[in-house]
Amino acid sequence: MSAILSADDLNDFISPGVACIKPIETLPSAPPPPTSESLEFEVILDGQQPSSPSQSAGPAEISLTDCLACSGCVTTAEAVLVSLQSHNEVLSLLDSAPSLTLSPDCTAITNLEQNSFSKLFVCSISPQVLASLAAAIGSNTTQSQVLNMITHLFSNPELGLPSGGKHNNGFTYIVSTNRAREVCLVLGSDEALSTHNDIKKPVLTSSCPGWVCYAEKTHPYVLPYLSKVKSPQALTGTLLKTTLSKSLGISPDRIWHLSIMPCFDKKLEASREELTDSVWNTNNPQQSTKGIRDVDCVITTKEILMLAESRNIDFFSLPKTPISPSHQPPPFPNKTIGDFLFPSITPSHKNEQQTSQAGTSGGNLHFILHTLLAQHPGSQLVTTRGRNADVLEYCISASTGETIFKAARFYGFRNIQNLVRKLKPAKPSRMPGGKPFGSARRPGKAAGGNALDFSYVEVMACPGGCTNGGGQIKVDDPIVLERMGFGTENKPGPQEQKAWLEVVDEAYFSADEAPSPQEGEKANTEKGRVAGISPSYIRDTLKSWSDLTRIPLDKLAYTTYREVVSDVGKTQTDTERVVELAGKIGGGW
Template structure:
């Protein structure tokens, strides 16, 4: 243990602790911009500088370790003056149009500048000019980039994709796409983790809020919206609601206030996905010689983009089942339209998703099987729906609880846990057990696939047959798993992959809390909802049963294959 003094406080911490962490443990916050624990500890921004007694030169707190008997000043006149000058220099190379920035009010640079009392910038403004395809789902604004390197490190160290790179030196330093490629050609998975780890507004999703407001105002459009499972855990974060206040019923009420015509829960088609994907797995398992192994889940478009670009020979391993989002779109413009007695041509199908890659997925030309344009017309991230709530001046804490629209509002715990890593696997195994044995297992039987470990594996026995499964979240973990499969180091029957660490709960379209990872706490909410749900098996959802009885006939039927399955080989990536 090391004893030191920080701002006149006696502090004792383990040897090897950084000054930044030691100060935090003592309740002293040292401002910083570029720092991400264990990922980006390079002291690039020079905002976390502190003064060490007896030393003329200021030092960075994020990557300097404590020493026995040292005395540190985190806010001395010398520190304040230098920190202010450093931030002013950063601002001189930054587009400070905060009023039109999606991160205004939730920007680390903005907060630090305000806290330092910076009201003008004494240096010539040299913000980099912006050149980017604004139609791509991921937008980078070079004029806002502060060269903190977080996007590079998260993409390299966590997602193992190497999309971003730094070039130039001095004031010409810039961050861009590796090898000077266009982003469309860079094999980006669109996971959005670079967005959620950017401290400013240099990275964001394509903003589709304007298109959504136009559709809501169009009397010839019937807006039908679906809400993804993980959104219910996070939508209140961006508008200041406590978790207890941010109920699903209040979100439904907010959407009705905005003017959406019909509001449904994506868990309906999460259950439908389980019926199709679970049946497909059993069909493959019982005819092993006809297929490549293992079978991969296919509901995460970030993962689909990854496997298509990195391991194209393994695309055949993907389930042919569409994602719940796309199944809902196809069902909306066929079965739901018929049940509601409305013309499919008038339907504007919208998804609220915790994901940036879903914006790409809905635009894939092949995903238009209902025959009335794209099956899903527009995707909004959780952040975008929060912006819409604020734009409509909706006071969320005054909203009353409202239910989803009838008929397709029923959900199961199995569908809800789709939003957490391991949830798809667990839900599929619950129903696979039933499809094989005609009886339900204990719904907690498959909980070994839960948790935030980047790569989990388990063996489950169903009627004497061992099923080897694995779950990975985060594409760096995914690459390790796939390489182990290719090298015959492991053998699995069924593998679930989510591109984002922690699954959709930690998705790239979720509200941003700088330096705080929220996937675990959001995932716990989903598992809590499952535990208290009246229905915990996808095959017991009465809406699903009715859909097959009245429309689809049975899982893997000809109609199911046409509407609910896709050939991923035909998807085009560079759009």
């Protein structure tokens, strides 16, 4: 789903006449309900013709969140619904009302009461997005230069989005999710290496929403293994909304957070009810039932270009240099969090932890392995390739030869299916005294090695990791075709896409980011840095965040999962059942 998902792919699983259970909960006022006992409503896709009134009660309106409550129409329904979060929504919100304005000392809002629709616009960007755009631009463009270009697009009143629109609105703060990623690495390491938590081993990463959605809908028995640490996107959203609402004295719904991500599944993650202020804003008596999202809208790398084009802006002509001081964003209301989110950038300083060994999906497993290597002097790390390049197994052994830790990396749904089969619990025998049966082998049997359980597994839905997300710029996109000299007769194939991904990965690993001033001071005295990250600085920042908001860290940085149960199929007619099965095996109308 993740690697190939596109808003244009709307004919894969769902077919005309397949019933959706969600519209039953909110019946439309027109047309009138049918006289039959059936309460099914047909989902109408673009280009399809609705059935006759005797066959259907009319098109159903389904919200984005509804998709997560149904496992019946997995791929197409999500593809339709994620289109609701798009560059058009960004432009619509920017034109809804004048944006909120900060006071001169950046501690309050000056025009809060002038318009109830006014928002404070903030944006977060994934480093994989920056890498994809840097590769598309070429000429050795760096991630920091791409971030400057996006800053111009979102904030420059002369060259960017604020130069047009109804209210000339722009984004006040633009941050990288890389800092939240470092928090996730530290908390994830504590979680995986702790023997006092309620998570089963092996601990499975949960920052990939495609993988989480797949587990919740099809293999709920793996949910107790999922890491409870939020993803960098979700953590950034919580950090921005809690800090800004507390520091500026405004409600979270007055802060509109746009996230730019490499994959479409992140739009589904943003719609989760577990990632709203209903979890952490427990003191708000006016809180809505479903809560205010920590991430209001998600667009992908390609949609940045569409956003610029919608306002007749040539993204690739935007300056790579920093925005002028007169257009610089105001200081962040909280200095501690501001210094953490906005580290100083120096082109000569290379980000130590962005290495090929860490992978292109954040480096969760890499950080844990290096934490253990630092804790056990003299230990050795051995890496074994699995059945393909997206399966790797890791083993840390002490100098005595004793195994200390064993972990693995599974990328792509083909490999994930093998993993979840190994985690499937055994079924009890119905025979008296019989042994459990039906359990596949548990993970951990390396080639030629002993069968040992993994302690940690890094799981990502996309083959090759997050730089290969479905929303990234691909080799067959027009801008890349022009850059690489492909014509209409010699379109690129899989090998060219593989070569293109290597270019994106190179841009990802060449990130240039310096530590914040406080982190830099700790670096001079602290010997416990892991993969370029200071765990003590991260923990100090988390404590300051919790103290500022007066919210426990477990409500700020952790989340939960739940089995998704569908009623689809329980009341289907024979015709509908045949249609659904035909769609799932590649047939249909």
